[in-house]
Amino acid sequence: MAVVLDGVSKRFGTVTVLDRVTLHIPRGLTTVIVGPSGTGKSTLIKLITGLMKPDAGTVLVDGQDIHALPRAQLMALRHKFGMLFQDGALFHGLTVAQNVAFPLRHHLKLTREDEAARVEEALTQVGLPGLGLRTPDQLSGGQRKRVGLARALVMKPQIVLFDEPTSGLDPVTSAAIDELIVGTRKALGLTFVVITHDVESCRVIADRVGMLWDGTLRAFGPPQDVLSRDDAVVRQFFDRQSQGPIRVG
Numbered sequence: 001m002a003v004v005l006d007g008v009s010k011r012f013g014t015v016t017v018l019d020r021v022t023l024h025i026p027r028g029l030t031t032v033i034v035g036p037s038g039t040g041k042s043t044l045i046k047l048i049t050g051l052m053k054p055d056a057g058t059v060l061v062d063g064q065d066i067h068a069l070p071r072a073q074l075m076a077l078r079h080k081f082g083m084l085f086q087d088g089a090l091f092h093g094l095t096v097a098q099n100v101a102f103p104l105r106h107h108l109k110l111t112r113e114d115e116a117a118r119v120e121e122a123l124t125q126v127g128l129p130g131l132g133l134r135t136p137d138q139l140s141g142g143q144r145k146r147v148g149l150a151r152a153l154v155m156k157p158q159i160v161l162f163d164e165p166t167s168g169l170d171p172v173t174s175a176a177i178d179e180l181i182v183g184t185r186k187a188l189g190l191t192f193v194v195i196t197h198d199v200e201s202c203r204v205i206a207d208r209v210g211m212l213w214d215g216t217l218r219a220f221g222p223p224q225d226v227l228s229r230d231d232a233v234v235r236q237f238f239d240r241q242s243q244g245p246i247r248v249g
Helices: 041-048 071-078 096-107 112-125 141-153 171-188 199-205 223-227 232-238
Strands: 003-012 015-025 030-034 056-061 081-084 159-163 191-195 208-213 216-221
Touching (some): 003 041, 015 041, 015 056, 015 208, 015 216, 030 041, 030 171, 030 199, 041 159, 081 141, 112 141, 112 171, 141 159, 141 171, 171 191, 171 199, 191 199, 199 232, 208 232, 216 223
Parallel strands (some): 030 191, 081 159
Antiparallel strands (some): 003 056, 208 216
């Protein structure tokens, strides 16, 4: 397993955001975490990357308890992660190439030639070869997402985390991003962990689906198993035609 959460709980004051969550994220597959807002999806990502400590339980990455590591080892372990933020988080004063190169310049000492080669390789992987001299304001929303993914890939991570990768995109562009996620994961053999509200995207990209509900892992498994569960909450969440609040029957 690439990541294992064992009995993880997290509270903020009197509010329990995650309650004894156990989750095994398989290596080399795309695991999608879904659930209503406020159910702990973003907190889960912060726990996995060591940006936040659990109040109980353990988080293992490649078998290492990341919250027991000395700071230097934790920082080294974080190099295994790439992150695609919801809004792309691009620097508008920089070119596309400079945006993609940003983590390289902060973590590696490369020659200009090697840096340029790594940047172009990453841009090619996301379908944007030769666009390094453009600026973010010259790109479409889908292209900005692709640049964000190129930046996540440029450090050659083992695990890539996606925060709402299709948020704010039209259906056609969303479908193209879904295809990019599927194709990139297969081509590079990486482990992807995707946080999303997009049910249709989940159906397309997921090898495993986990649904967080009220701080607990309500369901986890292959998409066909989760979608066929005899659970009113799970079924209503994934029913795009359902109306009104989800009720536990």
